[in-house]
Amino acid sequence: MFKKRLITQQQIPGLVGTTVFCLLGTLLFLLHMRSLSLEYTSADWLLLGSMLAASLVLYMYTFQVPPDGSKQSMDSVVYLACIFTYGSAASLVMLLVSAVIFAFIERKLAWWKHLLNFSIYSIMISGAGGMFHLMGGRLGYLQNVHLPAYVGALVAYFILNLICISLYYCLMYRNRDNLYALLKGLLRESMLVYLCILILSLVLTIMVVHNGVTGLGLFLGISLLLSHLFRMQFGMYQQVQERANTDQRTGLYNHTYFEQILDVQLQQARNTGKPLSLAMVDIDDFKKYNDHFGHLKGDRLLGLMGQILKEESETAGISASRYGGEEFSLLMPGYDTQQALEFINRLRKRINDTPYEGVEIFPHGCLSFSAGISGYKPDIHDKSLLVDQADQALYGAKKQGKNTVQIFGESQPVQDEQDIAQDVKNIEQLLSLFLYKDIDTFKHSKRVFRYAMDMSKVLGLDPVSRKQFVLGALIHDIGKLEIPRDIIRKQGKLSPSEWETVKKHVVWGKEIALIQEQFKALVPYIELHHERYDGKGYPHGYQREEIPLLCRMLTVIDSFDAMTSERPYQNTKSVEDAIRELRACAGTQFDPDLTELFIRYIEARQKGKALPAADVNLLYAGSPTTS
Structure with a gap:
């Protein structure tokens, strides 16, 4: 019984692209065959056969170029010289014979890959020959007056080479790179090789016309030598790169x-x-x-x-x-x-x-x-x-x-409550700077801290996450120390420029926390507590699960306390009004599940009941960690 091989949605663009390349290359080949002339002298036949052999040798003698090691060969020199000497049709026939020979030699390679390689070369040769003819180039001797035609053909050849390869990789491996990045990378890696081929194709044209097979033999020697030098260059590059990336004492990466x-x-x-x-x-x-x-x-x-x-x-x-x-x-x-x-x-x-x-x-x-x-x-x-x-x-x-x-987050040793108490004491000393500048922010941080202590029990956090969550809640507004006093204590609505200054407190707070080692783990709470569930928050515009779960929880707590406590730049709401506001903004500003969980906690606390247990499904990936 034969098994059907299913084609995924992601593979379809690659299959379509490959088919288009093959059809286009084959069509161009057939169109050029109408102009093929076989009226050559015995010397021409000998030279064309020798050029075919040279292209096969050069194709086999591939080399790599840094930094990414893309494969190159000098066989394009022969195809271009053939275009300039005998025309596009002769060059395409040479390509066909070469493709058939390599299909026989490399039988393990899929047939469609041989056809695709032939088609891409066919497109490049056809484009170069068309540009050469369009710009008034003449077959045979290299004529200075037609030098722009030679350059135009070479440019067309390599532009088509870049475009075809880049399009192929973009269609086959859509997640790898975009077209611009691929074009830029190929051009950067292969520029030296392209320049060599450009010059050598003109040199080969002169040597073939004037010296026939002897000139071709000399050229082949030079090309093989250059290919070998490129191989050596890449080998030395790899050695240098390996040494730069390797720790000499252990042999591992550094x-x-x-x-x-x-x-x-x-x-x-x-x-x-x-x-x-x-x-x-x-x-x-x-x-x-x-x-x-x-x-x-x-x-x-x-x-x-x-x-x-x-x-x-x-x-x-x-x-x-x-x-x-x-x-x-x-x-x-x-x-x-x-x-x-x-x-x-x-x-x-x-x-x-x-x-x-x-x-x-x-x-x-x-x-x-x-x-x-x-x-x-x-x-x-x-x-x-x-x-x-x-x-x-x-x-x-x-x-x-x-x-x-x-x-991380699993089976961690229980944290000593004294350690948490000492960290709280250290943070409170830092927050005490608010007492002279803005006592409201100091009080707000303490209230948010107490809410976080309760919610850590509701969520059933492990000791590590609990410690980070409550400490993060306590220190989340530390960046407001950098806000000018006249702005932070302003009565009434803030101007747009003043509001932009206030929004910077998350970045300033992050910088303050990073200075001290014990506060580094708290950075997500400081930096991300003003991100919104719908992605319209600041400073990064993260949304949904891109925001750590406990940071989403802190956003709800922070907003609730801001609404229910007296603030210089907004009206105070009752608990009932704040709950309605939370529900109205659930799914946009706030995580809807965490919002409802917090509301149940507030309502239970209002009635003097026990704290509600969290739905374990809220804790994505089995761990309510923050970062």
């Missing part, structure tokens, strides 16, 4: 390269919706080993760790990097957090079972590491957030006694 590929993988995760996980790995008690045995043996231990990570990651499609010191990063495209956990635990077991000199000084009696895992979610807009989450999970794994793995 921190700089990790930053680059993390940007790329995050963008791909956004575009495709495929999972992406990041693991931060830290060798347990490495300082103790260094102090006991010295740095040389410590470096060897790093080398062993790098070797094992490289072996395991290469077979699993994972990018392993040395993050710094004894810390490593594993970037895992296509892995969700549970799959990443399984991989890291297998890796941890292998490390535990690897004998190494001096392991008896370790508490576990073996080599070990701790690791933290974070997973990409739609609300992660900056790579630093993914890294920070993995670092926090790593810290949790260390606190659990090391030689273990933690996923």
Whole structure:
């Protein structure tokens, strides 16, 4: 029984584009065959046969050019020289014979790819020949008076080359790049090669006309030499790039390269919706080993760790990097957090079972590491957030006694209430600066903090998320310290320019928080609490799940308190009026589910009832984390 191969909606543009290219190339070939002349001398036949052989050799001797390693060959020189000497029809026949020979040699390649390659070359040759004829070019000897025709033909050839290849990739791989980016990339990578081919095609025309097969032989030698030099250039470029991207002590990627590929993988995760996980790995008690045995043996231990990570990651499609010191990063495209956990635990077991000199000084009696895992979610807009989450999970794994793995937001150790109290005290000291400038903002922050404490119980947050949520609520307006006093205390409506100044407080607050390490995890609450569910908020215009869930919750709380407390620039609403306003704006300004949950909490509190439990479905992806 034959299985039907279904064609997806995404494949249709590629199939249509391929068909159009093939039909157009074949039609142009057939049109030129009407003007084909076979009235050549024996010397011409010998020369044409030699040119065919030269094109085959040059096509086989491909090379790559940096930075992306796109493949190039010098066979276009022969086709162009044939156009200038014998015309487009002869060049197309040479192309046909060459395509048939390569279809026989490379039988593993799909037939339609051979046809597509032939068609694209046919379009390019037809375009170049048409431009040459249109601009008054004459076959045979290279004539200075017709130099613009030669240049026009060459330009047409390469413009068609760029357009055809770019259109093909855009149609076949729509998520890869747009047409402009592809054109720009191909032109940047291949400009030197294009210039060489442009000059060599004119040189070959002169050598073929004046020296026949001998001239062609000399040209072939020069072209092969240049192709070899391009190969060497790309090889040296790869060596330099590899050294620039590799940590010499461990053989893994270095921190700089990790930053680059993390940007790329995050963008791909956004575009495709495929999972992406990041693991931060830290060798347990490495300082103790260094102090006991010295740095040389410590470096060897790093080398062993790098070797094992490289072996395991290469077979699993994972990018392993040395993050710094004894810390490593594993970037895992296509892995969700549970799959990443399984991989890291297998890796941890292998490390535990690897004998190494001096392991008896370790508490576990073996080599070990701790690791933290974070997973990409739609609300992660900056790579630093993914890294920070993995670092926090790593810290949790260390606190659990090391030689273990933690996923951010799951199975984290319970936070000491005294730690939270100390953080609250530190933030309140910072907020006390409002007392001289705007006591209303100070009081507002304290009220929002108390609402957040209650809502953290309603939502059933884990200790880490609860701590970040309540501290974020307390510090969310810290950027208002930068707003001029005459604006922040103005009675009445703000002018448009004054309102623009007020809106900057989220950016100023972010900058203040980033200065102190303990506040970095609170940045999303500071920066995003004025984003709207419909995407019309500020500063970024994020919408729906692009806004972290707990930031969406903070927006509801912040707005409710702003409506029900006395503010200099707006009227105070009753609780009932504020609830009506929240419901009216649910689905536009506010997350409708979180809005209704908060309203139930307010109504229960008004009646002196117990706090309502949250619907677990609200906590997307199983984790109510913020960033």
